[in-house]
Amino acid sequence: GAGVSQSPRYKVAKRGQDVALRCDPISGHVSLFWYQQALGQGPEFLTYFQNEAQLDKSGLPSDRFFAERPEGSVSTLKIQRTQQEDSAVYLCASSPSLAGGRDTGELFFGEGSRLTVL
């Protein structure tokens, strides 16, 4: 596709369930980011990949959160034992730039996956 694709768009989970959110970046983009956007807030950084290497995972809120990008393309964000505070929109963004897009501003966002934990 032409843009960043995320699935599922909407996910309802019962507290304690595990969820997996998928991001298909634009083909050839080396940088991939995950952000968490709570209702009424700005996005907050979770983790950053350069190709298959996870260079920064400082934003992951707990060890229940895990992200991978094994072949340097598709990425999955996994949340184990979901809690109500995990309810948010999870945004994926990709860039052709090694500098995360700052040199050109070319950071492309997906439409997000809205997770609701009951």
Next chain:
Amino acid sequence: AQTVTQSQPEMSVQEAETVTLSCTYDTSESDYYLFWYKQPPSRQMILVIRQEAYKQQNATENRFSVNFQKAAKSFSLKISDSQLGDAAMYFCAYMGTQGGSEKLVFGKGTKLTVNP
């Protein structure tokens, strides 16, 4: 740690008028990038305008321009000739240049309403 503050949770403007959205930030870095992103309802975030801190000239993109005041750490967005399609959440964001700082730091956003 860097922080970004948007003090206006909501703003409104009449179609064809001009509106200014405020943003301040805090950083100890001397070189960095600032961005304004637009997020329409249920749509993806898109870049509106980008400013490099080492450039004194304010960035401009068609009807969108910024007022970058580095000493004051202020980065406001001016939208001229507002259109109905400009209605959205607007986020100010900061990105540093030191190693490992490719992440964006966002403000909480300003909801812009455009009245016909």
